[in-house]
Amino acid sequence: MAMTQAQILIDFEEEVGEAFGAVSDADVIRWFNLGQSRLRRKYEKVAEIVWTAALRSVALPTDYLGFGRLTVNAGISPEPWYVFGDTLILQDPGGASSAGGARLHYYSEWPNVTAAAPSQLTTVEDQACMNFALHRFFKKLLSNHSHYARFAALVGQETMEREWMKQESDRYYQDFLDARDDTPSLPPAFFYEG
Known part of the structure; x- marks a missing residue:
């Protein structure tokens, strides 16, 4: 089933819970689309x-x-x-x-997911892109103290462990890499066929 923009946002929110308010919908979709381009699938x-x-x-x-x-x-x-x-x-x-x-x-390149255009990837590739978006979410929180403080306030824990967030980011990125490596890649290019 092709994931729509709304479904991507719902699935992302289910993963991060209350912390969803720490980023915009546009960020999530941008990260998902970036994941599409990094899948090495054309x-x-x-x-x-x-x-x-x-x-x-x-x-x-x-x-x-x-x-x-x-x-x-x-x-x-x-x-x-x-x-x-x-x-x-x-x-x-x-x-x-x-x-x-x-x-x-x-x-x-795969067409970007928009409100009018759902993802055209397979379910496995959609999940890989979701993992990439989650990785970028945790990287963003770790990159700036104000993002981190906002996240900690949203989840109600002032002493949120940075190491835990880094591990989550790394785990999602590894899941993305594993899914990317498990799906078939492009055939070799033919530079001359005349």
Whole structure:
């Protein structure tokens, strides 16, 4: 089930209890989205690209991060090419021999969770991102005395142990790393396939 922004906030509040008031909703969602980018999982997308005769290069989509594969449209003869940065370059010095097109399979970042867009990760990956957000929560509390004092006042314990908070932060981060390492990673990149 895809986690919505509201569900992320509810789950986060269940974990930290009364201390939830020590951070804003925006902080929690920002940390969750940051966890998505640190999972080392990329979003697989497909785009149609076209070129005209004699064209030497084609700009790839603006959200392009990595190459998957290129499937030339039916009736088009494949030409030697390579990807450099965010550009597909045709190797023939005269450019493309004819107009054509192809379907590009590529990787981009996962879309951020917003009020209108739920998470598109798996349940395990969502939990990993939640662990990352909890790690960042405890790191924030430890980073500044005023945050720490606010947290201690919210939970009603003036002598909250800093060492306990550091252990909680480290535990959540280790849970994040374990989940990240247990989920499949991207296939190797193909720098040339023409």
